[in-house]
Amino acid sequence: MTDPEPSAGHESSGRQELSASSPIQRLPRELVVDVLEHLRPSGSLTTIESNCHYPDVEESFFTSRTSFASLCLTSKLMHSLAIEYLYRTVVLANNLELLHFFRTISNNTNLRSMLTSFAWPVILGIDEVEFDGMDLLVTEVYPDLDPKSWAAIAWHNQEDAEKYKRVGLSSSMNAAYWQVLGGIFSTTPNLKSIFFFHPNHRIGMMPCYPGYDMFMGLLTPPWVPKTALRQLRTITLETWPGIPSHFVTRSLVALLLNSPIHRVEVKFRHSLHEFREALEEWDVPDFSAESVRELFTIDAWSQPDELVHVGRLYPNLTSLELDYASDWIPLNKDAIAGLSKGLLSLSGTLERLSLTCHKLERPNPEGAEPILPYLKDMKVLKHLTTTFFYLFGTKDIVKELERLDTLPSTLISLRLLDLNRHDSWEAEPVYDQALTRLEENCTLRLHNLKSVVLVLGTNHFDGNAATLAAKFTKLFALHGVKFRVITTEISRGETCTSWANIDSVNE
DSSP states (O other): OOOOOOOOOOTTTTSOBOOTTSTGGGSBHHHHHHHHHHHSOOSOSBOSSOOSSSOOBOTHHHHHHHHHHHHHTTOHHHHHHHHHHHHHEEEOOSHHHHHHHHHHHHHOGGGGGGOOEEEEOSOOOOOEEETTTOOHHHHHHOTTSOHHHHTTSOTTOHHHHHHHHHTTOOTTSEEEHHHHHHHHHHTOTTOOEEEEEOOOSEETTEEOHHHHHHHHHTTSTTSSOTTTTTTOOEEEEEOOTTSOHHHHHHHHHHHHHHSOOSEEEEESOOOHHHHHHHHHHTTOTTOOOTTOOEEEEEEEOSOGGGGGGHHHHSTTOSEEEEEEOTTOOOOOHHHHHHHHHHHHTTTTTOOEEEEEOTTOOSOOOTTOOOOSOOGGGOTTOOEEEEEHHHHHOSSSHHHHGGGGGGSOTTOOEEEEEESSOOTTSOHHHHHHHHHHHHHHHHHHTOTTOOEEEEEEOGGGOSHHHHHHHHHHHHHHHTTTOEEEEEEHHHHHHHHSTTTTOGGGGGO
């Protein structure tokens, strides 16, 4: 018994109807597609706390894959609609899935163009697999892998054979898993987003640098065909706090040299000093990533003075989000000067700035100087998120509230985080004075402001916070500004959903 074919449809209603042979096929095509859209995974692939040693991957990406695979088996019609969603966003969980996926797209060239987001949220194996019947070791580890079906990869395709040869793949030789990953990247022309872990020096007793280092080497000419990764727009690297930063930096530089990337996301180390060193070593010292518009770094370990280079390395940034590691306290004057110079070098393009330190566990330091430059020179800044003491310091807070008078008139939203206020000053009166001054600026100059959020640590969210919220919600509303006082947990849910959102390129 064969599956029913779709009908020609009814044009009178202005839309194509599905075949009336079953209840689901009597539904309008666009309604079925809308349901499929809701089955797509959304949000962050991993959490803020996730790293390559303790990966925390969102389960919905796997359940979504199972749902689409099941739909593909229900009928020819559903297969034709769901297959694109199944291969649009691919998240692979282990080496076996990597081999199976490579085999599938090698034998089905029509599937390759569907892939736009690819994630490898596990550690890349350094074992080898033999394509001529499978290596004994791999067969023992993966007894379900059929050697005959694996050997059926279409090596006879001359174009594919040339691409595979560049990454060391051959039908008659051993190859490492990182070469299989390179083979996937070489043959998927519409790939826009990739995510993968960059491992610690050792995971257990297995040294993992060599495989990743060689894999990243594949991304530089002449190894990868010129057509590979040309559509890449987002790269997300997630690693471990202890990794020497030059491994992450080299990986990033290799990708930027090869692809017109729009958004860069790095968790943990990202050294702009070493970025420059890698470029000089590869004899491209004048290179700048002009295509990059958004830079998002979580738990940054680099010193803030490194940002003096940011304008030269990323000259066209419109969005800069930096969440510093918990032991980073910016008190050094040279660091503050470097940070200010770097940000001001982007004054003509930067529309969104987020400078935070979510994991700062100790109280705000006494006598701390403000670290942000005078924001009046940020000519196009629309969205600002920062901590209370980064903006005002803790030395003479009331005096530093004058900084609110220099916020750029282009500002649309302001989010202030005070997660660990210092016990030596009364917070509520300062909040009251700051918000009052900000509300006055709405009348005088901040005519574009639409949203103000004060974020307090859970321990400080008390009756005083409720009183502040009630008072200033009414006052700001008179200017058409939405005001809220919220907890850290709510703020993180609102601001960190863009991290590793690998399916966002499909929206």
